[in-house]
Amino acid sequence: MSVKVRFAPSPTGKLHVGNVRTALVNWLFAKGQGGSFVLRIDDTDLVRSTQESEDNIEIDLKWLGLTWDERYNQSKRFDRYEEAAARLKAEGRLYPCYETADELDRRRKVQLSRGQPPIYDRAALSLTDAEKAAFEAEGRRPHWRFKLEGKRVAWEDLARGHAEVDTASMSDPVLIREDGLFLYTLPSVVDDIDMEITHIIRGEDHVTNTGAQIEIFEALGAKVPGFAHMPLLVGADGAALSKRLGSLAIMDMRADGYEPIAITSHLGKIGTSDNLEVAASLQELGEAFAFSKMGRSPARYDTADLDRLNAQAVHAIDYVEAKPRLEALGVDLGETFWNTVKGNLNRFGDVVDMAKIVTGPVTPVIEDAAFAAAALELLPDAIDADAWSTWTGAVKDKTGAKGKGLFMPLRLALTGQAHGPDMAAMIPLIGRERLVQRLKGEAA
Template sequence: MTVTVRFAPSPTGRIHIGNARTALFNWLFAQKNKGRFIQRFDDTDVARSRQEYADGTLYDLHWLGIFQDATEYQSKRFDLYDAAVEKLKAAGLLYPCYETPEELDLRRKIRRTRGLPPVYGREALALSPEQVAEFEADGRKPHWRFLLPNFASDPQEPQRTEIHWNDLVRGEETVDLASLSDPVLVREDGTYLYTLPSVVDDIDMGITHVIRGDDHVTNTGVQMAIFRALGAEAPVFGHHNLLTTVSGEGLSKRTGALSIEGLRDSGIEPMAVASLAVLVGTSENVQAITTMAELGEHFDLAATSKSASKFDPDELLVLNRALLHRMPFSEARDRLFLLGVSDERAEPFWMAVRGNLDRLGDAEAWWRIVVDGPKEKPEFSDEDIAFLRTAFDLLPEGPWGASVWKDWTNAVKKATERKGKALFMPLRLALTGLESGPELADLLPLLGREGTLARRP
């Protein structure tokens, strides 16, 4: 058996880091088990689904390092769902209901007042042919519910019926079907809700493991019953905890909160996103992992907490810095070229500045300082101006090697008797215009003697 997993978002917006967590869990699980990863778009909601969002999702996943073995669209598979509907109808497991939302809401309220669970009472099963004809004459169209197997012989007398599975994340799980309403599988307008197409596709595509958020735990009990009704074995399920904002709010594609697109545009590295998305809310320490292969070594579904995990965007910056600070020039070279860093100084420049970057794009500002000098001329006291002029007069002749900064400052210290901050800060300000930054010993050879003299106040 080939392990086969799927990531199945609705293309109704750009995916966020919570969606990426699910995708990464599936991808890493497939990689660990030498399996297949199917990208499936649950786009049966034709009114809200957009191809641009599907394309954007694929771009985001590829940016993260996730590559699918196949891409499927539910909107192209309606014949399969129609056939499943007919099979369930023929078995007496899908029945028409004519209640309006208002009528259903009233019934739920009545059941609550009687101390009963607010589940659907299966009133539609008791409709006479005359009542059905009357509804049809009034222009009502039915929605269709799946008859849950939670009774012995009379559907009006449900009894506790447990569905069990060993969850990859949560361990032994149980759902009582008697506590649930018969789910609506087909709307009045003939369109499908999520539940049935998902099961049909999982069967048809040979999905062996379903890894998704724990907001689907109850759905799993229902879907396992539908798998059996369609004559199929259910896959193995794993339900991971969800990510929330620091304030505890859920993430949403509709609001664009912490979208992968937005994080990418803000300069966050893909492995910073992947590291945090996978490791937060697990027994593993959150750390900056350099490659997806290495991240896979830290990935363990069973190590995921059962409670929701708060996601702090500030942690991304910490991970981003860690990745940049050890990023080799070979990995940064092409992106530096796009920033204009393209001459023979590119590699020593990168090695000099990478330890001071929050985002790779910040290197552009440092390159401008190296090439053009400080963005704004710093202001100095008369005393510091006199000191700097003396210092620049002592600038060593070329050629300059790695020791030029040490040779220069030793000579300045001897001539001026300045040391510590009083010596180094005016020199840093004159050379870069900033009070902090890369080691001047690394920057000075990049400036060259002529470039350094050009900064003499």
């Protein structure tokens, strides 16, 4: 059977680097194995789920290049979840519980005060029909728990190696709430079975859940898929990144001018043995991906690394690819212009400032009027590829200026900036008329 993975986001907010990393690793693994990638929208919470969030998930994934082979909405599959729940109830694996949240909290506190683990005591299993009826008469509605077998559940984890969970140390998980809403666990397992998912790839915070989920797969008579649990992301300082994910939304990063390949290269390589350099394409990233390269320590997410990769990505864009984007910004000044300035860009949008150096107006910075006047007097008539070398040589001979003392005053006068692209390539783009005006101290 070919590899088939899934990404199942909830449409209740923005996609951020944490869940996009999960989507990316699933996609890279599947494509590297010649398999397929399923987008499954976890919209069982009909109150919190929104169409806007669902649309934005698709926009973000497409922008990143993470296209899907199949797509589903869990909200359209409630009948299947009801069927699975009915089977588990009939077999005694799903049982009703009537405790309130306050009652459960008090029990946990008592257990902790006695030095006992705060595990659900399965009191509901001993309820008589009369007691259940009495609770119903009070207006209580049951939540439903899955009865774990209380055994050691083991699997070979693609990212962690041999893994084990003792379900005897866990509370029986709630699969259905009092209001009848299915929690994530049962729909996820049912969908994985029906969609023939071969591998479940997610963060290591789900390791404990995996033990319970494997028991549910077995209870439903299904083959258990493979699992991979990745180390979580932390900030550059090693602190948990979860508190900051709101500021790391993909749509915001897109608006800030980050390149998709920079984001995917960063998320695909941090925490691995690969060099942190921008990939030429998602295909290249997928061909290089392997769980064996993934470390066990948390992956450090450092925006400085992303900025560096983004600059690399911009520098690698050729004019054919850049042209429509330059046109959209109104700064398509030709291939020579693009090739001259792109090496100085951190974000693609910075090209607008570079174009202004060429088209003006630029307010020149004249530090020494006599020096500028001498330079103007020596300015060649033909501003071609050799003009800068010829001109600066002549200015050096006349003024005695050299090195930074020669080049910096000219750059400031002609561009208004202390840093920028190669001046030999820039002055033909600026043109002699503007060069003359700027050397005179005029905005042009």
